[in-house]
Amino acid sequence: MHPSLPTAPDESDLVRLLTPQGERVHHPEASWSGTDADLLALHRDMVLTRRIDTEGYALQRHGELGLWPPCLGQEAAQVGTAHAVRSQDMAFPTYRDHGVAWVRGVPPEKLLGLYRGTDLGGWDPHEHRTALPSIIIGAQCLHASGYAMGIVMDDAVGHGDPSRDAAVAVYLGDGATAQGDTLEALSWAAAFSLPVVFVIENNQYAISTVTSRLSNVPLVRRADGFGIPGVRVDGNDVLACQAVMEAAMQRARDGRGPTVIEAVTYRRGAHTTSDDPSRYRAGEETEYWEKRDPISRVRALLDSIGTFERELAELDAEADALGERLRAACRTLPEPDLAALFDLVHAETTPELVEQRDAAVAWRALGAEEVV
Structure with a gap:
């Protein structure tokens, strides 16, 4: 028997700027003022993130990777927020944040070694201003708060200088909100007014445990107990995710302390390739969320504008080339020393x-x- 997850979760308090049908809407507390080119860039990054994820999943199923954690359905939460993280900022992702790594310039081939067992992460965190993916649930939150304290001690916040002031973005799943490391990091961030933004990607499940088992109230309300402001956003709306994240990161850079963002999204695939989600959730639930696909709604908006036929065709070819690039790279990964x-x-x-x-x-x- 499947656990009871509301097919239509409460969305009354979500920040939303783009409907599932691809229509722009107004919100009194957030706005997205990007250009058509910016919209196309967001769409491109989500499409290519999904291709990276699709290839990773397929490579595992073909025995080329030992494991893969899919991010299908969470592209907007990752890409939208990552677009708000500047070059001087630091990001601390989870093992599922392939979109964050992509936007931050991490070569997608570098994602494969960890899951093939050929390296421990693969990239230079300083070069990409992105930490290696955290496998230990919630540990990255402590790392992020510690790094944010270093930013304060380096006097790199609160100057009104967009090229100098810095902040930290840390990503976590809904299950991580129950971890002591996360709560300690929130307490530390609040006590020292640290420049860090906690992005909860609420994909409705902590492995097989439905989020409603973790909390009787929206996860963002956990911020209240620490005196940290929080905002709940439609995690399948890339425009809203970017807008909310930009405001929170700027608040942090200005020296006004941490923010918690709950991006309400859905993990359409398995927790990892060792998981069988059909054992704990119903098919109609997944169908409900498929209709709220983050890429489809942006594509609908682009189609309504009607001037991107060439760019969209080129993107399809780019995605195919990226897929071949990843398959070839996986086959040539060296044996570990x-x-x-x-x-x-x-x-x-x-x-x-x-x-x-x-x-x-x-x-x-x-x-x-x-x-x-």
């Missing part, structure tokens, strides 16, 4: 680790057939 793992534990390798490393290398040299 067992010895190198021991050198990545501490800043300076200890004698104990050297001993363990040498033993592991010797074991590998024996060959599997000689090991009892």
Whole structure:
């Protein structure tokens, strides 16, 4: 028997600027003033994020990856908010935030190594101003609050200088709101008025646990207990997500403290490829959310404008090329260097680790057939 999730969740307090039918609407507390070119850029990033996700899923099913966490349906929450994060800001994503990584300039090939077991993350966090994906639920929230305190100590907030003032964006799922690390990070951010924005991607499920089991009230209200302002946004509306995030990040850069954003969205795929969502949710529920697809509503708006036929055709070709690029990259990922793992534990390798490393290398040299 499936748990009871309302097919039509309460949307009365959501910030929405684009309806599921692709119509622009007004909201008294948020606005999106981008150009048609900006709209096309958002659409492109969501389409390519979905292609990255589709390829990752397919590669796992073909045995090329050990695991893949799909983000199907969450593209607007990720792409929209990431477009509001500036080059001097820092982002702390989860393992599902492929769209955030894409917008921040992380080569999508770098997402594959972690799930093939060939590296521990793959990119330079400083180069892309994006931390490696957090596997431990909620741990990235502590990292984000700590980093935000560093920004304050570096005197990089509150100057009114758009090229100097910085802030932190941290992403978490609905399940992470029940973790002690998250609550400690919220408490720390509130106590020190840190420049950090917590983006809760409420995709309705913490693995197989429906969000209503986690909280009897909207998750954004958890911010009230810490004295942090919060806003609830339609997480399938990329315009609203960008607008709300821009305001929250600017508030942080101005030195006015943290914000919590609850982006109400839906995970249309499995939690990971080791999960079977049909065991805990009904098909009609997924169908309901498919009609609120984040990409389809932007495409409908673009079609109503009617001047992007060439760009949209080129985007289809770009997505196909990206898919081939990822498949080729996955097949050429090198085997991991067992010895190198021991050198990545501490800043300076200890004698104990050297001993363990040498033993592991010797074991590998024996060959599997000689090991009892």
